[in-house]
Amino acid sequence: MYPNLYYAFKDLFGLDLPFFKLFQTFGFFVAIAFLAAAYVLSSELKRKEQLGLLHGVQEKITVGKPVGMTEILLHAVLGFVLGYKILGVALNWAEASQDFQSFILSTRGSWQGGIVLGIVFGFFKYRSAKKQQLPKQEVRTIMVMPHQRVPDFTVQAAVAGLIGAKIFHNLENWGDFVQDPIGALTSFSGLTFYGGLIVAAVVIIRYARSKQINIFHLVDSSGPALMLAYGIGRMGCHFSGDGDWGIYNSSYVTDATGKVTQVDPAKFQEVVKGSEQFFTRQYASLEHIPHAPFVKPGALSFLPDWFFAYGYPHNVINEGVQMAGCTGKYCSVLPVAVYPTALYEIIACLILFFILWSIRKKITVPGVIFGIYLMMNGVERFFVEKIRVNTKYDIFGFHPTQAEIISTLLVIGGAVLIWYSRKVFNAAKTRS
Incomplete structure (x- = not known):
């Protein structure tokens, strides 16, 4: 893992450049995500302007x-x-x-x-x-065109998104927040994507209305951009090892150097007991460790073991046990490998981005593209939650996570938006 760009340049290119310690890997990818989303959004807004679907407004x-x-x-x-x-x-x-x-x-x-x-x-x-x-x-x-307001959208999304991500994360982890509220608010870790998405959406829609921008065309333009930004942002989670990973894959353990090795259930229990101090800091007992065994299938033998189980050596949050022969700040590795869920989301979201980008010109009903984005995002996140570690709620005997609740609402909301958009579009065609 690369807590900051210094580790990346040293590992990939053999360059020892202490100056790059100033640039955190997670922050670097978040910045790239915003820039990429701004470019995609601007390009799509320009296309809609050329088609006469979006118009500028005069300002003094x-x-x-x-x-x-x-x-x-x-x-x-x-x-x-x-x-x-x-x-x-x-x-x-x-x-x-x-x-x-x-x-x-x-x-x-x-x-x-x-x-x-x-x-x-x-x-x-x-x-x-x-x-x-x-x-x-x-x-x-x-005359100010909608695409010229992309910098305003980007800044507002960054500020409102950060605030929303912090609020939803601390609501989800209220116990940790109460113990150290200042640390929870000032830490760069601990961000909930859906919290940022919801708050940023409210702020940007209010701003767009004030500038007389058609909301349906705006959100359609933002769908592919948001999917791309999420995929790139997850690169920051994965490559820095920010703790946003899955449950333990009890079919694999890691050694003191971070190497992943396939083991049987007895060996898994042995490693857990050997790292009892680490596990009991997080769980009430060793029996409550969230895990699920899964051995790499023969049909996928061409994939490396770390695709199914990874120990996140040198992770940025120093989670795990001490690595052998390592000195410095980032010298921890998980004793039992986890499912690298951020990696799965990177792949899924990039594929979904290309699907959205390829169909955007074929769908002419305003609002439908964004409805498809909501449903894609909700389904993707709902299923990845099945192997992620998250706080669960008790609602009438059900125990969903915050992300599962929101992702379900996104799927429903996306379906409703598609239905409503088609209804409004067909009604407009009938009147004309």
Whole structure:
């Protein structure tokens, strides 16, 4: 596993570049996911604009305004924060490189760096605004197309998605939140995709309505983008080893180097007892360990063992037991291999993205593509939950997980949306 890009470059290319310790693998893939989704969404919105399905709106802007002190101060504050942390990292490299996340979230830094960069940012903002200032400010009317609002959609989705993901994760793990609320809120781990999707959807739809963008065409355009983003985001989960994995595959165990080995049930119990201290920290007793045996079928012998069971060596959350001969921060490996569910979701979601992308031009009823996306996403997540570790609820004798509940609602919601979209479309055709 690659907790940050330093480990990836060292393992893949043999390059020892400590600077890359600053870039977390999970965050890197999340950034790529947002960029990829923005590109796909923008491309699809442009296509619909060319077909005359989406239209721009006129907005008035004021140009040539005098320099505003508020803007200068905001840029100066941004420069101060960046300088405070950047020079702080440089001056405390040995400490910061070991735990970059903790250092960034702390109050440590360099006042000199903050003041200097704050002055630089403030000056350049003043100079830029001064060049654009006119003797008399003017009000101009411009046409803004939906695809030009993709940066706004991206920023809003990032902020609202992070908040929603945190809220739903802490609701699902209320006991952990109560024990350490500050740590739960500031940690970069512990994010629930559906929480982010729901909150981001509400914020973006409200914004789109205010800009007179057709909601059905907008959500249709976002369906493939969301599926692609989810698949890429899961790469961050898998390659960093963020704990978003499945239950234990009791047909395989891992050794102290992370190598996966097939074993019989007796050996599995022996390894569990040998790592009793690790397991009892998470489960009330050794009998309550979630596991299911599954040996690689002969028909799939061409696939590596880690496709069915993986120990996530060097995982970013330091879950597991100490690895032999390893020193440093990330030296843990799971004693019993788990199902790499994030890997399964990567494959499934990329396939589903290509299906959505291939049928988007063939389906002309607005809203149907997004309904198909909802159903695909719900079905995919519902079944992967069967081998994932999650908090379960007790509802009238049933014990579903949060994701199973939401994924079921997504399938139902997708079916209803398809039915409703077709009904509205056919009614419009009849009237015309």
